[in-house]
Amino acid sequence: MAINNESVFNNLGEYSLLGLGSVVALVLLSGLAVTGGALKVLVISWVAFAAMGLGAWLGARATATSPHRLVWGYGLASGAMVTSAAMFLVPQAMGLGTAAGTPRIGGIGIAAGIVAGYGTHTIGHRLTHLDASFDTTAAAIAAHALSAGLIIGLVYASMPTLGLLLGLAIVSHKGPAGYAAARRLVRDDKSATALLLPAAGVGLTAIPSALLPMPASPTANAVVFGFAAGIFLHVAMDFLPNCDAGSEIDEVCSLQEHSHGLLDELRTHAVGSTVVGAALVVAAWVAVSA
Numbered sequence: 001m002a003i004n005n006e007s008v009f010n011n012l013g014e015y016s017l018l019g020l021g022s023v024v025a026l027v028l029l030s031g032l033a034v035t036g037g038a039l040k041v042l043v044i045s046w047v048a049f050a051a052m053g054l055g056a057w058l059g060a061r062a063t064a065t066s067p068h069r070l071v072w073g074y075g076l077a078s079g080a081m082v083t084s085a086a087m088f089l090v091p092q093a094m095g096l097g098t099a100a101g102t103p104r105i106g107g108i109g110i111a112a113g114i115v116a117g118y119g120t121h122t123i124g125h126r127l128t129h130l131d132a133s134f135d136t137t138a139a140a141i142a143a144h145a146l147s148a149g150l151i152i153g154l155v156y157a158s159m160p161t162l163g164l165l166l167g168l169a170i171v172s173h174k175g176p177a178g179y180a181a182a183r184r185l186v187r188d189d190k191s192a193t194a195l196l197l198p199a200a201g202v203g204l205t206a207i208p209s210a211l212l213p214m215p216a217s218p219t220a221n222a223v224v225f226g227f228a229a230g231i232f233l234h235v236a237m238d239f240l241p242n243c244d245a246g247s248e249i250d251e252v253c254s255l256q257e258h259s260h261g262l263l264d265e266l267r268t269h270a271v272g273s274t275v276v277g278a279a280l281v282v283a284a285w286v287a288v289s290a
Contacts, residue, residue: 019196023049026200029207041156041210044167045149045203051171052145052178052199059182060192071241071266073176075273076280080172081236083278087285088166089229092159096222109223113230120147121238138194141181144235145201151228152202153209158221165284170232171202172277177239241270 026049033042055073093106120143152167178199182192214221243266 019193019200022197022200022204026203029203032211033207036211038153038156038207038210040160040162040164040167041153041206042203043164044152044171045200045206047168048145048149048171048174048202049199051174052195055175055178055180056182056192056195056199059179060186062179062183067262067266068269070176070180071243071269072273073179074239074241075270076277077172077176078236078239078241079274079277079279080281081170081232081239081277082274083281084166084170085229085232085236087281088162089155089225089232093222093226093229096218096225100218100222105219106222106226109226109228110230110233111226112223113227113232114234115230116227117231117234117238120144121234138181138185138198141177141195142198142201145198146205148231148235149202149205149207150209151224151231153206153212154214154224155228156206157210157212157214158224163288165281165288174199174202240274241266243267243270 026045030042030046033039033045090106090110093109094103095106097103097106148170152170156162156167178195181195181198185192185194214224243263
């Protein structure tokens, strides 16, 4: 399909301005986070921004995408996210549900989060088949970042005693996601500056939602924690390295010789990286708890 150079130029300018505007907004919200005492959410927001920004910068500069690096980036992130959600969010949801009268309340939230994550991901994927005036890669990642930030803010507002480890593990996928998205944008002759919006997206919604007053209701908090756990479990499973035919990793391998044998080798790396990602979270928790 022929590329309309004028249209691409206009889109790049629009997204550059939108990206810069989102960074300015994040800086202004950071001031509110400091005065409002939401320092943990502030750190998580800027770590997410730095991780995706660095990943996007590396992805835009890379002359070729390393399939091993891609697999390990996704595997470490997904393993860390699955373990973090299972260790920190699920027990909180079930405990709050028990306080509300039945642990099934937290289970309802978990189920709702998984279904909502799947639904928004599946419907959002339809955007990639539309001839829209905006870049669908950046739009899809921005939608995920904004929704994830909203949940992060609500979780820390409900339970401010939570440590930084949970939030940092949740945004651990930002680096590899930024890298992969930037590579995709560069291959389509588009600017990676469009990723400034999703990079700042976590903070744009996490900080305001963390400053909102939360009801002192175990039932409501159980649903919030359960929904957050479900969302992040869905995202974590979505980031599990997929080495099947037709996957993004398969597309990267197809650019190299002996791609079929490389894909088989990467399956071992995929399993190993997720195990290591999970083990790192457990090790960090043991070290902090000691």
